Amino acid sequence: MILKYSKTAALVLLLAAVTTTLQAQVKKTTLSKKKVAVTKVSSGSASLKASMARGKVVFNNICATCHQADGLGVPRMNPPLAKTTYVLGDKTKLIGIVLNGFNEDVEINGDRYSNIMPAHDYLKDQQIADVLTFVRNNFGNKASAVTLTEVKKVRATKKS
Amino acid sequence: MKKKKVLSLLLPVMAAGGLILFNALKSDPPKKAADAGLTVPTGFTANVIAENLGVARHIAVTPQGDxxxxxxxxxxxxxxxxxxxNGTTATEKTTFGNxxxxxxxxxxxYLYASSDYDVYRYKLNANNEVIDPNNPEKIVTGLIARRDHRAKAFALDNDGNIYVNIGAYSNSCQIKDRQKGSLGIPNCPILDSAGGVWQFKADKPNQTYKDGTRYATGLRNVVGMAWNQQDNQLFLMQHxxxxxxxxxxxHWDNKQSALLPAECMYALKKGDNAGWPYIYYDQIQHKKILAPEYGGDGKKTGGENAIDxxxxxxxxxxxxxxxxxxxxxxxxxxxxGAFIAFHGSWNRAPEPQEGYFVVFQPFKNGKPDGQWEVFADGFAGSPEKKASGRxxxxxxxxxxxxxxxxxxxDDVKGSVYKISYKK
Structure with a gap:
């Protein structure tokens, strides 16, 4: 795994040298083959792709148990993560849901979901940025990455 | 389990045979009649008699065929x-209820129905048709329905009582519900008003908690319940x-966690305690095991006062x-004997999901007797769809x-299946 990551990182650094755009509009299917758009996540060493790869690990370990591996949730209980404004909309709100949990009835595309989501404030800021970037660019979703800075900002609000 | 394996090997053969037999017997098949795509034992046929009804939950059929x-x-x-x-198809007669x-x-x-908060009843005429669909009588009201387990299943006995399940609004009474590693609340307060079955009068309007009796406790959630006429007792299935x-x-790996704990059938008497949230039943060890939120490790037993x-x-x-x-x-x-509709799992990932079938449980003298078997399978559509939970x-x-x-x-697409037997 480490070897795989360092390989990816090297490729990303190379691309970063010629690609200055910070857009995150990346097609999942073409990610590995075509020109990769890079977003500076933190120290500049992490690319969108690397963030997505780390986010996938977090998703499978933490989120998939309720939201399921395909991100489509469980009818009546656990909401889907595909094509909903909760995931694709305001990033501050989305980060807040991960940090504080979610304890409201939610209606998405006419269906109601009622199970509680516990707070995940034990996750590291980077893990939250990674998993949300992964979720926002999977299951048919396409949206900008979530950065470490953005997560830190919401975490600071939570504490105050 | 051996029996189940043999059955699953035979099922495709049985299904093919059943289909041929079914088609040979039909002289003038109505348009909507369809083989349901289910596998059922030899001699049985399954038809989809209605579709697209929305989230179709529970069902009652009258002697007149409504x-x-x-x-x-x-x-x-x-x-x-x-x-x-109408036999192999059904037509919509009317709808009501908001x-x-x-x-x-x-x-x-009477036709009894539940929302997540109340129990209603509608008076029926001599043909078992609802007389006044707009004005049901509210029998029980103000029941707790929070996050988890809101559905109010109920059953009626022969002495004028109704038994309403009030599901626990929690997975395991943790201090922080569904939080990794969070411990259980001592003397779980949920049990005061949920996590059990409450008994009310079947004919008294506007009853609330204070009019009812907590008939049984320590039940996490129940959707399937029925009164057993043979031994005049309440039976139910706990999730x-x-x-x-x-x-x-x-303490547990994913494989163990996919199989445990058991989904339990209980036969209840007044005052029974099934043990949630302090214990769960392990069908492999055949023991009541202390829940990890209350100090359990998968081996320590508990629930000395809880029923099996x-x-x-x-x-x-x-x-x-x-x-x-x-x-x-x-x-x-x-x-x-008992038929049990297993809605199917979502909580086995990353292991394959399971269920989505109707099981038959043989009974003798009012108690389960012998190994259960899958009676009707194939609701999922394919083995891949079953494994993924879709x-x-x-x-x-x-x-x-x-x-x-x-x-x-079926509460995904709102289909209604009719399974019949011909000698």
Whole structure:
């Protein structure tokens, strides 16, 4: 795994040298083959792709148990993560849901979901940025990455 | 389990045979009649008699062949859908009701229905038709329905009582519900008003908690319940707790957590305690095991005062329908046995999901006797759809028709299946 990551990182650094755009509009299917758009996540060493790869690990370990591996949730209980404004909309709100949990009835595309989501404030800021970037660019979703800075900002609000 | 394997090997052969037989017998097949794509034992046929009814939960059938279905639709006037059974197809007769919910039972000239908060009843005429669909009588009101387990299943006895399940609004009474590693609240406060079965009068309007009695406690959530006429006792199916491995990976791996704890069948007496949240039943060790939120490690036993289940099934398969078969159409072995609709799991990932079938549990003298078997399978659509949990259909409610046919509802696409037997 480490070897795989360092390989990816090297490729990303190379691309970063010629690609200055910070857009995150990346097609999942073409990610590995075509020109990769890079977003500076933190120290500049992490690319969108690397963030997505780390986010996938977090998703499978933490989120998939309720939201399921395909991100489509469980009818009546656990909401889907595909094509909903909760995931694709305001990033501050989305980060807040991960940090504080979610304890409201939610209606998405006419269906109601009622199970509680516990707070995940034990996750590291980077893990939250990674998993949300992964979720926002999977299951048919396409949206900008979530950065470490953005997560830190919401975490600071939570504490105050 | 051996029996189950043999059965699953034979099922495709049986299904093919059944289909040929079915087609040969039909002289003038109605357009909507369709082989349901289910596998059922030899001699049985399965038809889809209605489709697209929305979230079709529980079901009741009258001697006149009318079918009442309680939906969890939010659509106006479609809280209860009434069909008429024409044999291999059904036509919509009327709809009414503006509340979503789950339960549907006919008893002593009334149609009983539940929302997530209340129990209603509608008076029936001599033909078992609802007299005033717009003005049901509210029998029980103000029941707790919070995050988890809101559905209010109920059953009625022969002495004028109704038994309403009030599901626990929690997975395992943790201080922080569903939080990794969070411990259980001592003297779980949820049990005061939920996590059990409450007994009310079946004919007294506007009863609240103070009018009822907590009949049994320590039940996490129940959707399938039925009164057993043979031994005049309440039976129900508990949905066992979720996420052992996810919450406490130091004691369980994913494989164990997919199978544990058991989905339990309980036969209840007044005052019984089934042990939630302090213990769960392990169907492999045949023991009541202390829950990890209360110091358990998968081996320590507990629940000395809690009752044992009368039957136990693999974990997370979500038994949503329970019916005691009293008809004469099916072969003798089914008489007084139980059919259980397993809605199917979501909580087995990353292991494959399981369930999405109707099980038959043989009974003798009012108690489970012998190994359960899969009676009707194939609701999911394919093995891949079953494994991923993306089932095309999920069986939920069960009813017995006047001729002894078995009806099954599906709350994904709103299909109604009719399973019949011909010698």
């Amino acid at each position: 079918i009442y279905i309680k939906t969890d639709n939010s659509k106006p006037n479609r809280g209860i859908i009434v069909l008429h059974d 509340f979503s919910g789950t339960e549907m039972v006919i008893k002593n000239g 066992g707790r979720d996420q052992l491995a996810y919450m406490f990976p130091e 289940p009368v039957a136990a099934y693999p974990g997370h398969m979500a038994p949503n329908g329970l019916l005691f078969y009293t008809g004469s159409q099916f072969p003798e072995k089914y008489k007084n 089932a095309d259909h999920k069986p939920c409610g069960l009813a017995q028709g006047p001729d002894g046919s078995l009806y099954v509802t």
